[in-house]
Each structure stands twice: as structure tokens, then as C-alpha cells.
Amino acid sequence: NNLKNFPKTFTRLQNLREISIQENQFVALPPELGTISTLVTLNFDHAILRNPPPEIVDRGLEVILHFLRKLYDSRQTGEVDLKGLDMENLVAGEVWTTQIITSNVTKLNFKNNRLNQWPVFMCERISTNIKSLSLAGNKLRGLPIVFGNLAGLTKLNLSSNHLKALPASFSDLSKLSKLKLSNNEFNLLPPPVNELPALRTLIAFGNEFTSLPAQIANLSKLTFLDLSTNQLQTLPPEIGALTALSDLRLSHNDLERLPPEVGGLEALTCLHITHNRLVSLPA
Structure with missing residues (x-):
């Protein structure tokens, strides 16, 4: 595929356990992903991703989701x-x-x-x-x-x-x-x-x-x-x-x-x- 933006509608699927979005053109993961507490596997192309930054991505899914949740919360809390x-x-x-x-x-x-x-x-x-x-x-x-x-x-x-x-x-x-x-x-x-x-x-x-x-x-x-x-x-x-x-x-x-x-x-x-x-x- 050649997707450049992660569909935010997918983040409404709060029972997702696995997401594979490899071989696309995503440069950012949406903060809404951090709200999916059931997610255990997330596959993507590290090389082109800019958000989250590499030092977050390299530490695994738990840290990635924690980071994204912080960004999501900022929209409500300022x-x-x-x-x-x-x-x-x-x-x-x-x-x-x-x-x-x-x-x-x-x-x-x-x-x-x-x-x-x-x-x-x-x-x-x-x-x-x-x-x-x-x-x-x-x-x-x-x-x-x-x-x-x-x-x-x-x-x-x-x-x-x-x-x-x-x-x-x-x-x-x-x-x-x-x-x-x-x-x-x-x-x-x-x-x-x-x-x-x-x-x-x-x-x-x-x-x-x-x-x-x-x-x-x-x-x-x-x-x-x-x-x-x-x-x-x-x-x-x-x-x-x-x-x-x-x-x-x-x-x-x-x-x-x-x-x-x-x-x-x-x-x-x-x-x-x-x-x-x-x-x-x-x-």
C-alpha cells in the first residue's frame, strides 16, 4: 500500500489486539492509538516514522503507547x-x-x-x-x-x-x-x-x-x-x-x-x- 496517514477511524476499535501497517508511508502515529489498552502487537516501518521519535520507538510497544496517550491527554488538559x-x-x-x-x-x-x-x-x-x-x-x-x-x-x-x-x-x-x-x-x-x-x-x-x-x-x-x-x-x-x-x-x-x-x-x-x-x- 501507499498510505500516508493512519486512519483515525481505526482508533475507535477499542478491542484491537494487533495492527500491521508495514510497507506504507506513515511518518506519524495518531495519539488516539494510545487509548487502545488491548493492543499487544504493532508492526510498522521504523525507518520513516518521525512521531513518536526513535528513542521512544526503540523501547517497545508499552512505551510507544504511553507516549501516545500522553499526547492524546494533552488535547484535553492543555x-x-x-x-x-x-x-x-x-x-x-x-x-x-x-x-x-x-x-x-x-x-x-x-x-x-x-x-x-x-x-x-x-x-x-x-x-x-x-x-x-x-x-x-x-x-x-x-x-x-x-x-x-x-x-x-x-x-x-x-x-x-x-x-x-x-x-x-x-x-x-x-x-x-x-x-x-x-x-x-x-x-x-x-x-x-x-x-x-x-x-x-x-x-x-x-x-x-x-x-x-x-x-x-x-x-x-x-x-x-x-x-x-x-x-x-x-x-x-x-x-x-x-x-x-x-x-x-x-x-x-x-x-x-x-x-x-x-x-x-x-x-x-x-x-x-x-x-x-x-x-x-x-x-
């Missing part, structure tokens, strides 16, 4: 949840990623894969409707210089990677209200972070900060700041400008003193300062 699928290389996935990330999708979850880079096309071609993105638990060492194109983001999780810096365009994420940078390799708070006007939650524990920049005062809407388990030796007096701050976590650092300006944080309801080198507190 979330593409592909966490924990060990998809190491998205660079080769331009075809399938741009097909599945449609205008109704607002959340992307690529947590706990083995991604070593976030492709440029994922910043340039996916919908600006994306509000939430998780890239936690991967092997990222950097982000594309055009990462700021994801201007619709309000929540971003970059925890548990190998990041040491962020691109300048990161400051274009003007709607970002929650940012997780924990367990990376930053030795200073990346400058673009100080230019995020909507930021309310910043979680950056488990890095290598020794100090904070005075520009942190720009984050006037910040209500939650977690800098635990760094190497902080001092805090700038400008931290007193964070008048909306209600929760400040500084445990497991090397602080010997707190600036008097901390006493002016009148919205503060939670202050964690255990496991430092403090010998006194501001009067």
Missing part, C-alpha cells in the same frame, strides 16, 4: 507531560514537537529526561500560549540565546541541571512570576533574573552563591526567596527594598551577620537562618 521518558535529544524532534505543541497547550513538562540542550526551534516555533515549562532534572549546561522568545511564561523550573549562566534574553520573560533555579552550578545570581518585573517566587537553593547583587532590589514584587544551601557570606543592604517579602530562607550558608535592613522587612512572616555562622542579630 499540558504536554513527557516527564521521565529519557528523551536525550530533542534536536532531532523538530517534526513531532511542533506537531504536538498546538495552540491549546499551555504547559510543557520535560522533567527528568536526559536533555543536554533545549533546541532553538523550541523557542522560536512553539506557541506563545505556553505559560508553564519544566526542564528540571536534565543535563542542561546552557539555554539558547533566544530563550526570551518564550515571553508568555509565568512559571519556569530549571532545577537540577548544570547551568552556570542564563542568556541576556532571559530578562524578556516579563510575565514570569515563579522561577526555580535550585541545584545548579551558579556562583552568582544571573543578572537577567534581576530584571524580571513580575517575579514573586525565586527558589535558588543548592548553588554556589557567595553574595547577592545590589540589583536584587529591582525584584519589588518578590514574596518568597529561598537561597538555602549556598555559600553566602554577606547580604547587601538593598535586600531591605524587598518590602513584599514574606518568606526568606537562608539556612546552610556562611553568613556571619545580617544587614540591619532585614529588620525593615515588615511583611516577613518566615525567616530561616539555621546553620550559618551568626553570632548576633540586628538590634
